[in-house]
Amino acid sequence: MWNFNFTIKQLLRNYTGSYAKRMEQTMQLDIISVNQKLRNFSAVERIQWAVDNFGMDAILLSSMQKTASVLMHYFYSLGLENYILFIDTGYHFAETLQLRDEFITRYKLNMVTLYPDLTIEQQEKLYGKKLYQYIDGQKECCRLRKEAPYLSYMKNNGLMLSMVGLRQTEGGKRSKLEPLLRDPRIEGYALHPLFDWSDEQIESYLLENDIPIHPLHNKNYPSIGCECCTTPVRPGENPRAGRWRHLNESSDNVPKYCNINFSDGSGI
Numbered sequence: 633m634w635n636f637n638f639t640i641k642q643l644l645r646n647y648t649g650s651y652a653k654r655m656e657q658t659m660q661l662d663i664i665s666v667n668q669k670l671r672n673f674s675a676v677e678r679i680q681w682a683v684d685n686f687g688m689d690a691i692l693l694s695s696m697q698k699t700a701s702v703l704m705h706y707f708y709s710l711g712l713e714n715y716i717l718f719i720d721t722g723y724h725f726a727e728t729l730q731l732r733d734e735f736i737t738r739y740k741l742n743m744v745t746l747y748p749d750l751t752i753e754q755q756e757k758l759y760g761k762k763l764y765q766y767i768d769g770q771k772e773c774c775r776l777r778k779e780a781p782y783l784s785y786m787k788n789n790g791l792m793l794s795m796v797g798l799r800q801t802e803g804g805k806r807s808k809l810e811p812l813l814r815d816p817r818i819e820g821y822a823l824h825p826l827f828d829w830s831d832e833q834i835e836s837y838l839l840e841n842d843i844p845i846h847p848l849h850n851k852n853y854p855s856i857g858c859e860c861c862t863t864p865v866r867p868g869e870n871p872r873a874g875r876w877r878h879l880n881e882s883s884d885n886v887p888k889y890c891n892i893n894f895s896d897g898s899g900i
C-alpha cells in the first residue's frame with residue numbers, strides 16, 4: 633500500500649546524516665549483550681527499547697491472533713504512532729478482517745494493510761492450480777502473498793525492526809526463541825516482546841484489559857492463518873496442527889511455517 637506521507641518523510645530522511653548514523657549504530661548492535669538485557673525486561677520495556685532505539689523505523693507485524701491482540705493493545709496504551717502492518721493475503725477468514733477493523737475503530741491504531749502484487753484470480757490463472765494445495769506450491773504462495781509484500785514494504789520505507797508475537801511456549805523451532813533476532817532480509821531485526829509469556833499470561837492480559845480477540849480462537853483454532861490452510865485442532869493435538877493440515881499427510885509431518893518470520897535461513 634502506498635503511504636504518501638510516510639514515504640516522503642522517509643525520502644527526506646534518507647538525505648540526512650542522522651538516518652545514516654542511526655542505521656550504522658543499530659546495525660552494530662551486539663546482539664548477545666542486547667538479548668541478555670532484553671531477557672530481563674518486561675514486555676513493555678522491550679517495546680519501549682525498540683522505539684527508543686529505532687524510532688518510527690520500528691513496526692508491529694500483526695497476524696490478528698491473540699498475541700497480536702496483546703501487542704496492538706500495548707501500542708494503544710503506550711500511545712505509540714508506529715505503524716502496525718497487516719498483510720491481507722486475500723485468503724483470510726472474514727473474521728480476521730473484521731478484527732483488524734475493530735482494532736482500528738476502537739483503538740485508533742496506525743494500521744497499514746499490505747497486499748500482494750497479484751490478486752487471487754491472477755495468481756490462480758498464472759499457476760494453473762491453487763498453489764496452497766501442494767508442498768512446494770505452499771512455499772511459493774506464502775512467499776508471494778505474505779513474505780514479498782512485507783519485505784517490499786520494509787525495504788521501500790527503510791524500516792528496520794519488526795515486532796511480532798512469537799513465543800517459546802509455541803514449541804517446535806520457537807522453543808529456543810531469543811527476544812531479538814537479526815533479519816538480514818531487511819538488514820534489521822525481529823523483536824519478540826512476548827517471547828517468554830505463557831498461555832496463562834496472554835489470557836489474563838486479554839481478560840483484564842477487555843481486549844477483542846479473533847472469534848475462531850474460541851472454536852478450537854489456537855493458530856490462525858489463511859482460511860484455506862487452517863483447520864481447528866482436536867483435543868491433545870499440537871496447537872499448530874491445524875495449519876496446513878492438508879499437506880501433512882503427503883510430507884514429513886514437520887510443523888510448517890510461512891517464512892514471514894525468519895531465523896537461520898528459514899521460517900520460524
Ligand code: SF4
Pocket residue numbers: 721723763764769770771773774775777778857858860861890
Ligand atoms: S497460508 Fe496458504 S493461502 Fe495463505 S499465503 Fe500461505 S499457502 Fe497461501
